[in-house]
Amino acid sequence: MKQYRIIISGGGTGGHIFPAVAIARELESRFENLEILFIGARNRMEMEKVPNAGYNIKGLWISGVDRKISLKNFIFPIKLLHSIIRSFMITFKFKPDLVIGTGGFASFPIVFAASILGRSTLIQEQNSYAGVSNKVLSKYVNRICVSYENMERFFPKKKIQFAGNPIRKSILNFDLDIEDSKNFFNLNNENTTILVIGGSLGAKSINESISENISFFVENKLNLLWQTGVLYEETSKNTLTKIGLNTLNCYKFINQMHHAYAAADIIISRAGAIAISELSYVGKPVILIPSPNVAENHQMKNAQSLVNKNSALMVKDVDARLKLVETLEILVKNKNLQKKLGQNIKNLSMPLATSLIVDECLKIIKE
Numbered sequence: 336m337k338q339y340r341i342i343i344s345g346g347g348t349g350g351h352i353f354p355a356v357a358i359a360r361e362l363e364s365r366f367e368n369l370e371i372l373f374i375g376a377r378n379r380m381e382m383e384k385v386p387n388a389g390y391n392i393k394g395l396w397i398s399g400v401d402r403k404i405s406l407k408n409f410i411f412p413i414k415l416l417h418s419i420i421r422s423f424m425i426t427f428k429f430k431p432d433l434v435i436g437t438g439g440f441a442s443f444p445i446v447f448a449a450s451i452l453g454r455s456t457l458i459q460e461q462n463s464y465a466g467v468s469n470k471v472l473s474k475y476v477n478r479i480c481v482s483y484e485n486m487e488r489f490f491p492k493k494k495i496q497f498a499g500n501p502i503r504k505s506i507l508n509f510d511l512d513i514e515d516s517k518n519f520f521n522l523n524n525e526n527t528t529i530l531v532i533g534g535s536l537g538a539k540s541i542n543e544s545i546s547e548n549i550s551f552f553v554e555n556k557l558n559l560l561w562q563t564g565v566l567y568e569e570t571s572k573n574t575l576t577k578i579g580l581n582t583l584n585c586y587k588f589i590n591q592m593h594h595a596y597a598a599a600d601i602i603i604s605r606a607g608a609i610a611i612s613e614l615s616y617v618g619k620p621v622i623l624i625p626s627p628n629v630a631e632n633h634q635m636k637n638a639q640s641l642v643n644k645n646s647a648l649m650v651k652d653v654d655a656r657l658k659l660v661e662t663l664e665i666l667v668k669n670k671n672l673q674k675k676l677g678q679n680i681k682n683l684s685m686p687l688a689t690s691l692i693v694d695e696c697l698k699i700i701k702e
Contacts, residue, residue, distance in 0.1 A: 499685025
């Protein structure tokens with residue numbers, strides 16, 4: 336029986352890694368004899384997360400361009416050239432039947448090299464506004480899986496396949512008993528629960544807004560599930576320790592996110608593409624605070640897309656300290672608005688995205 340070989344590259348953030356792993360899992364369910372190799376960026380989180388998921392990974396000496404004037408930018412061309420040359424070597428040696436890019440620093444060199452060498456390639460554009468790398472790669476790849484409408488603004492229409500963004504399998508099974516999930520976090524079952532998600536490193540504006548307005552949660556008898564991120568764990572814990580209520584909880588990272596989604600009545604989140612896909616599947620009312628520190632300001636565009644469809648509320652990052660809790664208060668007190676937002680965002684869900692993307696992978700391999 337023929338052994339198929341597939342390279343997957345996605346990293347830098349969980350928003351690129353989780354979809355890559357989800358696609359790998361689905362591919363394994365479709366092939367009896369399959370070898371998967373991941374390509375990532377050295378010293379980035381994928382070099383830990385991917386092996387933990389059970390896959391081999393090779394690292395490239397690559398990083399992004401600093402948006403501020405920095406000495407790091409002067410060596411970027413050297414890193415890029417080095418990574419492209421190494422990608423040619425990896426592709427030539429591994430001889431993949433398909434190379435998939437889900438975003439991150441390492442996706443460009445490996446997908447570009449594979450395309451030039453005549454290997455089948457597929458990229459996944461997760462956002463409503465395409466990044467520079469995928470715009471360039473679109474000229475070379477066989478297929479482009481997208482998650483938003485009107486993406487022919489950026490890519491050749493004949494290569495586009497509307498598929499949505501992959502969702503972690505644990506999230507697909509999130510619909511647990513609400514009371515059991517609240518008990519999992521030792522929350523008061525009678526209280527409204529607010530879930531705050533600021534990303535793996537943490538979001539300064541969100542964390543400061545919650546910390547400075549913690550009395551709001553106490554006075555309104557709200558449960559708080561607060562993912563602070565690595566950088567803000569200690570200060571957030573100190574804030575909650577002073578209050579001493581078990582209904583207010585903070586975590587560096589919430590591993591059991593399916594329980595957190597089930598327990599939540601209202602969610603505050605960044606507006607990354609994968610986060611929005613998961614939030615759409617969950618179907619809870621959401622307040623989005625787009626990160627300003629991303630390429631092409633794509634989180635703002637992602638969030639605005641939902642706001643335009645009456646599927647979420649949005650607070651700009653620069654306004655978060657003044658307006659986030661104010662907006663939350665309005666939502667907490669308006670049950671009809673909660674219901675409307677939850678229903679509308681649920682209608683945007685694409686739970687079969689991973690399967691659709693792998694369907695495209697199979698078509699390309701057979702072409």
